[in-house]
Amino acid sequence: MDYKVLDKTYGFFYNYFLSRLPEGLAIPIGRGLLKLPIEYLPVFEIDYSGLETDLGGCMLPNPVILAACYHQPWIIRKASKMGFGAVTLKVTRDPKRGNPKPNIVRKGKGFVNCIGFRNPGMEKTREFLKDCDRRKPLILNIAGDSIDEYCEVIEGLQDYADMIELNISCPNIENGLYFSENPEQARDLFGESVNLSRKPLVLKLSREDGYKEIISNAIDSGIGIVNYGNTSPVKEDRLSVGSGGLSGPELYEDTIRNVKKIREEFGKDLQIIATGGIDSGEKAYMVMESGADAVSYVSGFITRGPFLAREINSRLSGR
Numbered sequence: 001m002d003y004k005v006l007d008k009t010y011g012f013f014y015n016y017f018l019s020r021l022p023e024g025l026a027i028p029i030g031r032g033l034l035k036l037p038i039e040y041l042p043v044f045e046i047d048y049s050g051l052e053t054d055l056g057g058c059m060l061p062n063p064v065i066l067a068a069c070y071h072q073p074w075i076i077r078k079a080s081k082m083g084f085g086a087v088t089l090k091v092t093r094d095p096k097r098g099n100p101k102p103n104i105v106r107k108g109k110g111f112v113n114c115i116g117f118r119n120p121g122m123e124k125t126r127e128f129l130k131d132c133d134r135r136k137p138l139i140l141n142i143a144g145d146s147i148d149e150y151c152e153v154i155e156g157l158q159d160y161a162d163m164i165e166l167n168i169s170c171p172n173i174e175n176g177l178y179f180s181e182n183p184e185q186a187r188d189l190f191g192e193s194v195n196l197s198r199k200p201l202v203l204k205l206s207r208e209d210g211y212k213e214i215i216s217n218a219i220d221s222g223i224g225i226v227n228y229g230n231t232s233p234v235k236e237d238r239l240s241v242g243s244g245g246l247s248g249p250e251l252y253e254d255t256i257r258n259v260k261k262i263r264e265e266f267g268k269d270l271q272i273i274a275t276g277g278i279d280s281g282e283k284a285y286m287v288m289e290s291g292a293d294a295v296s297y298v299s300g301f302i303t304r305g306p307f308l309a310r311e312i313n314s315r316l317s318g319r
């Protein structure tokens with residue numbers, strides 16, 4: 001069956017049913033659907049030739065990445081068989097419960113979340129990674145409150161990952177933006193991470209002003225890849241903590257504008273992963289034309305469903 005038929009079916013289901021349910025009900029139903037063995041559909045057996053992408057020496061079969069959001073091993077395992085060139089798993093040194101519900105609400109065609117790093121921590125994550133039959137490169141998205149926390153996770157888990165993403169840009173936990181707002185401390189974090197890491201490092205940027213100094217510090221320290229970028233901080237009374245990070249199509253114009261700017265300012269030596277509002281093959285194509293080396297998304301995985309990576313790869317390859 002053509003993937004476009006399946007894609008349209010999901011679109012119909014999402015727009016007329018899932019998106020009209022309260023979030024607390026829609027999330028478990030969406031997760032339940034994802035548990036179906038859809039990853040074995042022949043539409044995911046794609047010829048990626050011509051799309052192979054080298055990110056800092058790590059070869060991806062294609063430049064489409066599932067961005068940081070998930071800590072659940074089963075989602076990562078599944079997504080790695082659904083047309084992505086790489087998948088991202090988030091982790092912190094210690095287990096984190098995250099913020100209480102409601103911690104994600106819809107806003108326009110996107111979301112505002114204050115999930116706040118809910119994950120089982122490094123030790124449990126290592127158990128999963130040890131047994132993980134990884135089909136695609138795995139990016140470990142690390143956050144922490146101190147340089148030591150980042151370093152312990154890099155040391156403890158780097159053997160089980162293909163790339164390490166330093167998340168210094170989470171708007172919805174205390175201290176989540178500390179390194180973004182303190183370029184000197186960020187420079188120390190980058191230096192220590194580069195010394196420790198045997199895997200390519202990615203810097204996940206915040207969408208706030210001031211990325212120029214942070215990127216310069218990253219490049220000086222030896223980090224050659226940036227991900228622009230994280231969610232955008234907004235007030236949101238419906239969330240348990242009163243604010244969160246905006247994701248989805250509202251970010252797209254900002255993403256494309258800043259990818260262009262970063263490319264102009266830092267030249268070809270820096271690699272850019274474009275993230276924020278990418279939910280169609282055309283948007284992915286446009287952002288690649290604007291200077292990105294790869295694209296990643298989360299909201300589109302929910303609103304457009306599991307066939308979006310397939311659509312983006314088709315658009316990028318012209319097949």
Ligand SMILES: Cc1cc2nc3c(=O)[nH]c(=O)nc-3n(C[C@H](O)[C@H](O)[C@H](O)COP(=O)(O)O)c2cc1C
Pocket residue numbers: 067068069070090104111113115117141167170204229230231246247248249251275276277278296297298299300
């Ligand atoms: C529910 C949720 C959880 C997220 N968790 C993380 C995270 O742990 N680390 C991170 O770097 N970004 C996280 N993000 C941000 C996404 O990786 C991405 O940068 C952002 O959502 C913009 O992309 P999008 O518009 O395609 O969703 C999260 C986003 C969402 C919606």
